[in-house]
Amino acid sequence: MSVTTSTGLAYLHIMHQGDEALLADIRRLWKGTLVLNRPGRPREQIGADVEAGLAEVEAYGQMVLANPDFVTRLKTNASINPADRSTFFGGNATGYTDYSTLD
Numbered sequence: 001m002s003v004t005t006s007t008g009l010a011y012l013h014i015m016h017q018g019d020e021a022l023l024a025d026i027r028r029l030w031k032g033t034l035v036l037n038r039p040g041r042p043r044e045q046i047g048a049d050v051e052a053g054l055a056e057v058e059a060y061g062q063m064v065l066a067n068p069d070f071v072t073r074l075k076t077n078a079s080i081n082p083a084d085r086s087t088f089f090g091g092n093a094t095g096y097t098d099y100s101t102l103d
Contacts, residue, residue, distance in 0.1 A: 011056075066080070
């Protein structure tokens, strides 16, 4: 049975918390687009879940937030800015628009 057809959802977005067996079960049952977020994923593993067929898209929320030029940094092997969690949901631009970009 495909869960996708019975729910009518366009995609399923999950945050992986370390249970590989559960992820395998979800992938087996969910035939639609799966967006996977693995918090703290090492840079050298970016793209591994798409390549392995575990997901169609990988999400990198905090890394992208802290690196407005995220794709360029990956392509050039530049350093990645760490996200400052203390500024999340702070009510102003700090932590959202003030991260440095590559020169």
